[in-house]
Amino acid sequence: MKYEVIWSGFSEKQIDEIFNYYKEVSKSYQVALKIITKILLAPNKLIYNPKIGQRELLLENRNIEYHYIVESNYKNHLFY
Numbered sequence: 001m002k003y004e005v006i007w008s009g010f011s012e013k014q015i016d017e018i019f020n021y022y023k024e025v026s027k028s029y030q031v032a033l034k035i036i037t038k039i040l041l042a043p044n045k046l047i048y049n050p051k052i053g054q055r056e057l058l059l060e061n062r063n064i065e066y067h068y069i070v071e072s073n074y075k076n077h078l079f080y
Helices: 009-026 029-046
Strands: 066-071 074-079
Touching: 009 029, 029 066
Parallel strands: none
Antiparallel strands: 066 074
């Protein structure tokens, strides 16, 4: 079964903030873009294999099962 990655408004805002942070710190648009690209592509691994991510224990009391993967220092969630 194929799943879909959906970025929440909060996640999109965080991505923008991460990009701006690295652009400012590194003084390089390319460095910031490389970091953000890795973060944005990481959840694609979960589309066909959602169980490769670890279960999110902080959300285990929900009806939906949440898993996550870590890319660099950032956690990407998938729920189903």
